Structures are given as C-alpha cells and as structure tokens.
Amino acid sequence: MESSILVVGSVALDSVKTPFGQADEVLGGSATYFSVAASFFSRIRVVAVVGTDFGDDHAAMFKRHNIDTDGLVRTDGRTFRWKGEYSYDLNEARTLDTQLNVFESFEPTIPTSYKASDYVFLGNIDPELQLQVLDQIEQPRIVACDTMNFWIDGKLDELKRTLRRVDILLINDGETRMLAGEANLVRAAHKIMAMGPRILIVKRGEYGVLMFNENSIFGAPAFPLEEVYDPTGAGDSFAGGFMGYLAQAGELTDDALRRAIIFGSVMASFNVEKFSLDGLSRLTRTDIDTRFGQFKKLTHFEAL
Ligand code: AMP
Numbered sequence: 089m090e091s092s093i094l095v096v097g098s099v100a101l102d103s104v105k106t107p108f109g110q111a112d113e114v115l116g117g118s119a120t121y122f123s124v125a126a127s128f129f130s131r132i133r134v135v136a137v138v139g140t141d142f143g144d145d146h147a148a149m150f151k152r153h154n155i156d157t158d159g160l161v162r163t164d165g166r167t168f169r170w171k172g173e174y175s176y177d178l179n180e181a182r183t184l185d186t187q188l189n190v191f192e193s194f195e196p197t198i199p200t201s202y203k204a205s206d207y208v209f210l211g212n213i214d215p216e217l218q219l220q221v222l223d224q225i226e227q228p229r230i231v232a233c234d235t236m237n238f239w240i241d242g243k244l245d246e247l248k249r250t251l252r253r254v255d256i257l258l259i260n261d262g263e264t265r266m267l268a269g270e271a272n273l274v275r276a277a278h279k280i281m282a283m284g285p286r287i288l289i290v291k292r293g294e295y296g297v298l299m300f301n302e303n304s305i306f307g308a309p310a311f312p313l314e315e316v317y318d319p320t321g322a323g324d325s326f327a328g329g330f331m332g333y334l335a336q337a338g339e340l341t342d343d344a345l346r347r348a349i350i351f352g353s354v355m356a357s358f359n360v361e362k363f364s365l366d367g368l369s370r371l372t373r374t375d376i377d378t379r380f381g382q383f384k385k386l387t388h389f390e391a392l
Contacts, residue, residue, distance in 0.1 A: 091335040092156075093126055095119050096135040096221040097169050097211020097234075097324070098191065099142070099160065102364070105173040108317050110343045117148045117168060118211035118234065123319030123339060124353040124368045125328025126209075127153035128376055130335040133202050135159035135221055138196040139167040149365060159201045165190040178292035178319050178360075180262070186238065191217070198224040205363060207335045210254070212325035213235050215246040222253055230340065232256040232331055233285070234323065240267050257285035258327050261292045273298070275307075287345070289330070291323055301350055304342060308349050311383060318363045321327050322356045325368060329355030329376075354379045 099121030103112045123132045133156040134301050138146075142162060171185040196217060203226050210218040210233040216232065232387055233254040240263060246266075251257065257280065261273060268276035277288050278298040289301040294316075296309040306328055330352030337344045359367045 091338060092131040092133055092205050093207040093209055093331055093335050094133045094198075094221075094225065095126070095209040095211055096196060096218060097209075097213050097303035098124060098170075099134070099136040099138050100168045101141070101168050101212060102132070102320060103169070103171040104320050105365070106178065106318050107174070107176050109196050109363060111318075111364055113169075115149055116170065116320060116364065118213065118324045120149070120370070121324035121365070122209060122211050122328040122331075123155045123289050123303075124149065124153050124365060126335075127155055127328075128330035129329070129351070130207075130330030130353075130372065132156065132332075133199075133205060135198060135202070137161045137163055137168075137190045137196075139163065139165045139189060140191045141213055142167045143202050144211055149369065152369070156201075159196070159202055160198075161194075163190050163194075172320065174319060177294075177315055180370065181320070189216075196221050196224075198354060206230070207331060209331050210250065211240075211327070213245050215250045217324075218250045218252075219246070221252070223289065226337055230255050230331075231336065232258065232327065233348070234258045234327055235263070236260075237266060246311065251280075251284040254285045256287040256289065258289040258291065258323065258330070260323065261290055263290075264290050269286070271341035274300075275296050277310070289349070291326060293319070293322075297326070297349060297353065298343065301345065303327065304347050306349060308383075308387065311353060311379065311386070313357060313361060320364070322360050325359040326352040326356040329353070343363050349384050350380060351376070354383060369382055 098117035100117030166189040169187040172181040259317030270276040270278040335353040
C-alpha cells in the first residue's frame with residue numbers, strides 16, 4: 089500500500105519580492121509547498137485552515153496533485169498572509185508582515201481517516217498547533233518538524249515541548265544557532281539533539297544541507313543553478329522531497345536518509361528556479377529522477 093504522510097502547516101497567500109520580480113497574494117504556505125513536493129512520492133493528507141477568500145483556483149493545486157484535503161478547513165475570516173522580500177544573495181527572507189488571521193483561533197480536529205498516519209510532518213506553524221495535531225495521531229512511526237525564528241522568539245517553551253516528541257528536526261543555520269544559543273554549528277546541533285530530535289537537518293541555503301545523525305554527519309551541496317528566481321518554499325519543498333522519499337522507502341537506514349536528503353535537495357532546486365509554486369507544479373517523476381542522477385555525479389568521488 090502507498091504510504092501516507094500527514095502534514096500540518098500554513099496554507100497562505102504570499103506577497104513576495106525578489107531582485108527579479110514580485111508576486112502579490114499568490115498561493116503559498118509551509119503545508120502547500122510541502123504537500124506539492126511530497127506528492128510526487130507518497131499520498132499526502134493536509135491539516136490547515138483557510139478563509140472565505142481562498143478560492144477554487146487555489147484549491148485546484150491540491151486537487152491536481154491528488155492531495156487529500158479532508159483536513160483543510162474553510163472558515164469565516166481571512167486566509168493566513170505572509171509578506172517577505174529577498175535581497176540580492178537570496179539566502180535569507182526578510183519578513184515584512186505576518187498575519188495569522190484564521191490560524192489565530194484554529195483548533196485542528198484530525199479526520200478519522202487521518203488518525204493512523206505513519207508519517208507526520210509538523211510544518212512551520214504555531215508549536216501549540218503542532219502539538220495538538222500530534223496528540224490526535226495514534227502511533228506515528230516518524231515525526232518530522234520544521235520551525236522558524238518567529239516561533240523560536242515567540243513560543244520557545246511550547247516549541248521545546250513539541251521537540252521532545254520529534255524524531256527529525258529541519259531548520260536553517262541561523263535558527264540552529266538561535267535555538268541552541270551557541271555560535272558553533274556542530275556544537276549547536278548536538279545541543280538541539282539533546283532536546284529530543286535524534287536527527288537534525290540544518291539547511292544552509294545555496295550552501296546546501298548538513299544532516300546530523302546519532303553517529304554520523306552527512307553533507308550535500310545545493311544543486312548549482314544558473315537561474316534562481318524565488319527561494320520562497322525552498323525549505324518546505326526540501327522537506328517534502330525528503331519525507332516523501334522516506335515514506336516511499338519505508339525505512340530509516342543511513343542509506344535511505346542520505347538518499348532522502350538528495351531528493352529533498354532536488355525538489356528545493358526545482359522550486360527556486362521559478363516563482364511561487366510554478367517550479368514544482370508541472371514536474372514529472374522523470375525530471376526528478378534525472379536531477380537525482382545529476383546530483384550523484386556532482387558529489388561522487390573515488391577513494392584513494
Ligand atoms: P520556506 O520554505 O521557509 O521558504 O517557507 C515559506 C513559506 O512559509 C511561505 O509560503 C509562508 O507563507 C510561510 N510562512 C512564513 N512565515 C510563517 C509563519 N510564521 N508561520 C507559518 N508559515 C509561515
């Protein structure tokens with residue numbers, strides 16, 4: 089049977105400005121990027137809330153990718169909005185505005201059909217909501233989690249409570265240092281692993297990722313691209329490729345984790361090549377596997 093991943097996170101209307109263009113109120117959000125990326129590998133179930141301004145054209149993206157939206161609630165109010173901009177090096181988003189809107193009063197109820205999900209991705213959202221979702225899942229095999237400075241700043245205690253129940257944490261390098269209160273990345277990683285996650289994935293933008301495991305560290309570069317337009321959602325599409333592949337593989341061996349890191353990097357690379365969700369939405373599994381092969385060549389070397 090095809091494995092299923094339950095994701096909770098934001099479904100958003102984003103306004104984004106990069107040195108190469110801008111988009112206003114386009115479909116985005118952590119759960120959206122994650123779901124579309126992961127849908128190439130596994131069945132995806134979304135838990136999130138949207139407002140009355142969320143149109144059928146937005147919902148079509150989920151339908152087109154066979155994403156189960158039984159847990160996507162529509163309620164009175166406005167959809168979550170995020171406004172951000174990137175400077176020339178594109179490595180870090182500057183948040184200009186965050187409007188939680190319908191997420192402020194959201195109390196997620198997990199549909200019965202979702203309760204037996206083996207894989208859970210707690211996308212970037214209020215850590216209290218992440219916990220409420222986790223409490224309703226019967227016996228997840230693997231729980232992965234993302235977060236950001238907004239929550240490390242505003243809800244540290246709640247976040248630490250979530251982390252105790254997480255197997256894999258994915259965050260960027262700045263957030264790693266901030267969460268650990270430690271400048272050295274390796275020491276910071278070990279401090280965070282002592283908070284709960286046995287695997288930590290540190291995202292470093294165009295410099296790639298580092299995965300810290302119980303007894304190994306794996307590093308992968310970002311795929312070298314000539315065209316990078318919009319990094320929004322890079323982290324979530326990375327997580328989508330990573331979790332999507334892990335769920336498809338059905339095992340958590342070091343080999344599977346390393347391959348998952350490369351599938352994550354592949355999905356992030358497609359995502360940043362175009363604006364908004366355009367880089368992911370028209371992909372085929374062949375495109376993905378071809379770039380996976382190119383990654384193998386990029387990083388392969390022979391032992392002495
Ligand atoms: P990333 O993969 O980190 O680039 O995530 C980008 C997405 O995160 C955007 O589409 C935003 O809508 C969403 N986002 C930004 N800030 C928040 C927040 N505080 N909570 C939840 N989602 C957010």
